[in-house]
Amino acid sequence: MKDWKTQTWFGHDVDAGTHRNTELEITESYSGRNITIPIRVIRGVEPGPTVFVTGALHGDELNGTGAIRSLLANPEWGPVRGNVLAVPVLNILGFERHSRYLPDRRDLNRCFPGNASGSMATRMAKVIFDAIVLQSDYGIDLHTAAVRRTNYPNVRCDFKNQACKRLATAFGAGVVLDGRGPKGAFRREATAAGCPTIVVEGGEVWKVEPSVLECMTRGVVNVLKELDMMDGEPELPEHQVMLRQTKWVRAERGGFMDMHVSPGSTVVAGQPLATNSSLVHEEHNRLEAPFDGIVIGMSTLPAVQPGEPVIHLGKLSSPRRAKFVEKHTQADDMQRTTQEHLSTNIQVTEPMD
Template structure:
């Protein structure tokens, strides 16, 4: 059987049945050092879909980097079908300093599809779109919560699209949330190019957490298996709990200022009106209670002990009822 054609990326070609690391030039530092986008390509012997997985579009979202590392360690190009393009760190400059944004304070995930002659954020977005996304059928975008927040492992995607929904179910996160597209996001730009995209949210910024990483690794592998790129996983799917579908979500916000003490955990089901915690002054006197304004699953929490009126405290998603 003749081998597949090699996979072109940057100025190199990756032979079928091999894995290759590629550096895509981004910019040069003032010190003279070059900054590149790190990419690993797993180009299987047999034909199949082309999928990308990326992490650290925000430089403080390190969890996805470990998800990609562990997922790649399980793959062999000799038995792989199709092609996987892995980009563990998209925001390289922010990642090096532990900063969510780029040096000019732009949010990379509001800069897509980008431009070859735009800002630094726009150029990185354009590079990812032209060298990676444009060559792929499916993408998995790995994220964590914003600074001083944490998220329950969840997939955010267009659940009204049958193909996307099937892959979201295959990923197997505890919750899959129907989420609108955000202007300038990678998910929106990739969808405009015709790709199917899942966005995985889990854990906290600047932290490795065992459960979000494990859910992410297994989710990536389940998606690859559902696409026929690797063998089905050995686990018994009959014993696996199906993701809870949610169509809407909202944050319960502080109605005053104080020191926050929460009484709920990620993944808990809460009823409307339930006490979620309270705000105290610096001497411990309770100044206000926090109650759920809807029933649902807790999919996000603040980790900030000191809050001001209007701050987001508890993110509740409403499950679809049959």
Template sequence: MSVKPRKKRSIETWDRKKIKAGERKRLLLKAGESFTGTGVHLPLMVWRGLEEGPVLGITAAVHGDEVNGTGAILKLIQDPPFELKRGALVLVPVVNIMGFERHSRYTPDRRDLNRTFPGSESGSLTGRLARVMMKEVVGRCDYIVDLHTAAVRRTNFPNVRADMADVDCARLAKAFGAEVIVNNAGPDGSFRREACKSGCPTIILEAGEVLKVESSVQEMTQRGLTHIMAELDMIDVTDDLRPDTAPHQMIVQSSSWVRAGSGGFLTFHVAPGDTVEKGQPVATNTGLLGKVLETIVSPHHGIVLGMTTMPAVSPGDPIVHIALPDTQKQFRSLEKSVDKIEDDALENQVRNHLATSITVVEHSVEEDGIEVNDTDDI
């Protein structure tokens, strides 16, 4: 990916407002207009440390219903676990403000903001919002962490996605401390891809569900952001702010969705964050009167990166998203590390918390013995 040389805009002045060293200032950035012709404004906070240093942007809700990151940024604003010594933070709790107000992933003109970057000053409503973000936020930051969740009716085990060929993106991704890093540059038109192309290394976190603020996800997000600030020497690390990380970290190059072969109602046998063997049952698909239609098995060794939370499925619906280790040896090492995680560790707290969105039972090969008429769909 080619990176454009750029001249970074000042962090000290926004819309003719001065931000002094050591100051936190709330700002409203004009992002468009509503159907009534009134202005739509993007709330953000600029927080400067006392000393010069890097500018880190933290953004959330590029998809307007993905508010786990919004909660994490608000917690960072209201109850920061550190004192910002060097550099500055640019905190944007909601990027897609128009989608957020409608509880929608998309903008009012039915576009996906995260496929519209770098945008255009004279384009669509969505394109104009993308352009404002590129100019006013990306244009002032040295690094960005963009916070996402799974799409509607899905949940994601916390994982970082980054272009690991970019040394600065790789530095951020490893510092965050998630168990899984997915190595890719992101789709065309995505915020992180275009931010990286403009010269601002950007990674994303995928964690949890839409329209929720989940406590364990919030805690893991805050821990990871603190790790990155420590790595960038923006904060002093004390005994109370020890940068503990996951017991292992696996970089994967690919992932695969396991899909339903037929319509039916699912009973799950795995949860987010579980390791799975090739051929292991991940779900049983039944009719509405309990007749087993199929046992869905994993075609790969790997770790469950995400899964549906909706048990009613149609043929071809995605069920379980599996991150694929490069080698069998890497998978066995991952399996052993997961087994050794302490019960009270944050990683296991997240696993247990995310599993509450679904019911997980052990797979049984026994027939239920109930007689039914010769009807295949019940």
């Protein structure tokens, strides 16, 4: 462990119990100028773990950026014990272009742990990984759905890693998904390097949604409380859904979709999810739930072609289980409010007989 009284972070000495805004140089521009990402180092008075909290690893996913900024807006906020490395925008090049990707169209979230002599993306990943991940004990990475989609807030982690599962449960989202993540993904490679990391998904690109922001800010505070970095107990829902299997229900025909469910809805096998019809409303086909489940993501673009993803379902064990989940979702103020807010971005209609 570094000396606690004064530590050096990103080239600056930061005393215990203080915070400092600094920057990390990640690459150079075409003109040879340094390109940096802003970071706030927040240090507790007492020793403890170091946790990084990152947003906009995909440069157009801004709910995490909004959540981190909301926490930083309070000058009194921070850990009593340990350090927080707050990074509102990790992919600054994508952020500047309102793009998920880097200028060379590479996905930074497939380039970790990086390569010091590789492509621009892998070089950036190497700098970020060495300077942030390898200096941290735990990580929280905040995301949204991809373009033209929305996600009901959920946490993703490797259930086989008990430290990750502990963080995911403590975060306090209503839905937790099992999975390591793809090769080269930030959270997978960070966890493999000894820094247990979770991913949080919620909402859409290009916006900061209040209900998603509230879920994310509460979740970050919950994790810090769970790690004894802040005083108090995590604020958890009465029930959390632990999902091991998910499936995208895809369009069978081209046309215009009338949605019958919204993010966070619970469904039973055979229940209508969406109806696909022509532009003059001649019915083509109806998409039905392949199993009992919960809607964890969906398209916000009603026009589809064959094979395009429409509804992302997490599998539940039975219709009884679906009713149980719905009951507890509606009983939790944050989940109910989030579900109501996200549903306003999608036109939901009753299926026609």
